[in-house]
Amino acid sequence: MAEAQNIPVGSTTAGQIAVAAESTVATRMSAPPSFDVADFPVPHGREEEWRFTPLERLRGLHDGTAVATGDGVKVDIDAPEGVTVETVGRDDARLGRATPVDRVAAQAYSAFEKAGVVTVPKETVLTEPIRIAVHGAGGVAYGHQVIELGAFAEAVVVIDHTGDAVLAANVDYVLGDGAKLTVVSVQDWDDKAVHVGQHNALIGRDATFKSFVVTFGGDLVRLHPRVAYAGPGGEAELFGLYFTDAGQHQEHRLLVDHNTPHCKSNVAYKGALQGDGAHAVWIGDVLIEAAAEGTDTYEMNRNLVLTDGARVDSVPNLEIETGEIVGAGHASATGRFDDEQLFYLMARGIPADEARRLVVRGFFAELVQQIRVPDIQERLLARIDEELEASV
Numbered sequence: 001m002a003e004a005q006n007i008p009v010g011s012t013t014a015g016q017i018a019v020a021a022e023s024t025v026a027t028r029m030s031a032p033p034s035f036d037v038a039d040f041p042v043p044h045g046r047e048e049e050w051r052f053t054p055l056e057r058l059r060g061l062h063d064g065t066a067v068a069t070g071d072g073v074k075v076d077i078d079a080p081e082g083v084t085v086e087t088v089g090r091d092d093a094r095l096g097r098a099t100p101v102d103r104v105a106a107q108a109y110s111a112f113e114k115a116g117v118v119t120v121p122k123e124t125v126l127t128e129p130i131r132i133a134v135h136g137a138g139g140v141a142y143g144h145q146v147i148e149l150g151a152f153a154e155a156v157v158v159i160d161h162t163g164d165a166v167l168a169a170n171v172d173y174v175l176g177d178g179a180k181l182t183v184v185s186v187q188d189w190d191d192k193a194v195h196v197g198q199h200n201a202l203i204g205r206d207a208t209f210k211s212f213v214v215t216f217g218g219d220l221v222r223l224h225p226r227v228a229y230a231g232p233g234g235e236a237e238l239f240g241l242y243f244t245d246a247g248q249h250q251e252h253r254l255l256v257d258h259n260t261p262h263c264k265s266n267v268a269y270k271g272a273l274q275g276d277g278a279h280a281v282w283i284g285d286v287l288i289e290a291a292a293e294g295t296d297t298y299e300m301n302r303n304l305v306l307t308d309g310a311r312v313d314s315v316p317n318l319e320i321e322t323g324e325i326v327g328a329g330h331a332s333a334t335g336r337f338d339d340e341q342l343f344y345l346m347a348r349g350i351p352a353d354e355a356r357r358l359v360v361r362g363f364f365a366e367l368v369q370q371i372r373v374p375d376i377q378e379r380l381l382a383r384i385d386e387e388l389e390a391s392v
Contacts, residue, residue, distance in 0.1 A: 033099035037064070037110050040103035049102060052281040052313050054249055057220045059140075059166045059194050061104050066166055068111060072141025073165050075116060078131040083155075084119040092117065094146055098172050098200030101224065105198040108168035111142035118157070122150030122176060129156040129373060136165025136193055143169035147183070151176035151204070157183045158376060162217075164190040170198045175207040177231060182210040184376055188383070189217035198224045203263075205231025212371050213269075215242040215250050216383050222251040229260035232294075236265045240282075241367050241380070243387045244310070246275025253283040256299075258292040267299035270367055272360055274387070276309035282332075284316045288325060296326035303334040304363050357388050 031040050042063045043050040050062075060066035077085050088095070095115055100106040118130060132145070147157055153176065161167075175181050187195060195218055203209050215221050227236045236256060244250045256265045271280045284299045303312045316330035346355050361384060371377050 031102075033101045034106060035096065035100060035109055037103060037106045040106055043103060049253070053222060053251060054220065057194065057249065058104070058196065061107065061166065061168045061194065061196055064107065066140045066168075068142055069139035071137040071139035073139075073143065073163070073167055074135050074137060075143070076133045076135075077116065077118065078133075079118065080126050080128045080130065082121065082124050083126070083130060084117075084121070086117045086119075087114050088117055089114065094148065095144060097174065097202065098170070098198075098226070100170065100198060101226070102198075104168050104196045105170055105224070108142045108170050108196075108198070109144065111168075112144045115144035115146065117146045117148070120149045120153040120155045123152045124150070125154040126156065129158050132157065132159045134159065134161045134167075136161075136163030136167065136189065138164050140166045141169075143167065144171075145169065146172045146174065147181070148174040149176055149179040149181050152178040154180040155182070156373065157181065158373060159183065159185045161185075161187050161189055161195060164193050166194045168196045170200065173199070173201040173209065175202065175204045175209055177204040178206050179204060180208045182212075182372075184212045184371055184373060185214065186376070187213075187215040187218060187221050187223075189221070191217065191219060193218040194220045196222045199226065201225070201227045201236065203227065203229050203234035203236060206233035207231075208235045210237045211239065212367070213238075213240040213252060214380060215240075215252070216387070218248065218250070220249045222249075222253070224253045224255075226254070227256045227265065229258065229263045232260055232262040234260065234263045236263075238265070238267045238269075239367050239370065240269035240271075241364055242269070242271040242280060243384060244271060244273040244278040244280045245387065245390075246309075247277045249279045249281075251281040251283075253281075253285075254299075255285040255287065256297065258286070258288045258295045258297060261292055262294035263292065264295075265297045265299075268367065269300070270302045270304075270364060271312070272304045272306060272363065272387075273310035273312060274306040278310040279313075280311075281313045282315070284330065284332075286318050286328070286330070288320045288322060288328060290321040293322055293324040294326055295328065297328050299330045301332045302363075304360065305334060305336050306360070353388075357385060360384060360388060
């Protein structure tokens with residue numbers, strides 16, 4: 001695979017694979033974070049944070065014309081014994097601990113009527129996942145979800161998005177000291193769905209946060225995972241898997257803010273694309289603030305382009321304000337399907353379609369195996385097979 005850093009921004013390589021290289025733009029957004037929608041101008045598409053997003057396909061989420069309907073989404077939560085599940089109003093003190101960073105996130109925060117709060121008490125270790133099913137019924141919805149772990153609690157949360165909807169929602173993950181949280185967020189929408197979300201993780205002292213963002217469906221999906229630390233010793237692992245089909249726009253914009261000393265982060269996102277007009281965007285921002293001595297961080301994005309006509313924009317950014325760190329690095333690469341691997345397998349009697357499936361499965365296997373929720377692993381591998389079969 002060719003390293004994306006060697007290709008000029010906006011260039012087009014052979015086979016209509018467009019790859020964006022490393023940007024010189026600072027990691028901070030152009031507008032300060034705010035809960036007030038009016039503090040964010042309506043985007044016109046030339047702003048750094050919106051330049052890759054087809055605004056006309058946001059269905060009014062960005063300009064205030066998308067009005068919530070009663071048939072937006074239905075949320076069902078299945079939680080093990082000992083977990084508290086609540087539906088609260090806007091005045092609940094546990095809401096609003098993370099500030100929206102763009103207009104859609106601010107609109108989502110301003111427009112939701114009820115929020116969900118899931119609380120795992122301190123020192124509670126769950127042996128079964130908390131499952132949150134978000135099903136779209138064809139309408140417009142704004143949402144807010146809080147998942148909070150007390151000190152030294154351990155939990156796995158699966159958030160499953162299905163159906164058809166135009167949804168803008170914010171999710172807050174709050175980890176107490178020594179807590180361990182794994183989140184698997186699956187975007188398996190129908191073809192016409194639009195989903196824009198800001199995911200905020202606040203990691204306590206010596207706490208561990210592991211996130212898996214999996215995106216298959218939808219017409220447009222734009223997610224903004226963000227991480228900050230509430231004490232030293234925190235660790236964050238952000239993994240992502242996406243399969244972008246013809247005409248789909250899938251955008252993942254990450255920010256890891258190392259604002260506290262002696263914390264770690266590791267980011268690894270992988271995507272496959274096929275079909276005319278398939279467009280994947282990955283923005284990986286890591287900020288190491290002056291106070292964050294002893295930081296150890298790395299981020300990586302890999303993209304596998306299966307057909308002509310697909311476009312990938314991969315932009316890693318690393319901003320360092322102190323030299324007293326353990327390590328910091330990033331990598332981005334985009335390449336075609338490896339015909340040599342395919343030939344190798346076919347030469348050993350494996351049919352072409354099966355060989356192609358094995359190569360793509362192998363590309364994603366490292367991430368899928370780390371999810372460690374068996375039914376989700378099986379489902380993701382089956383979805384990958386379905387995507388490949390559809391392209392044959």
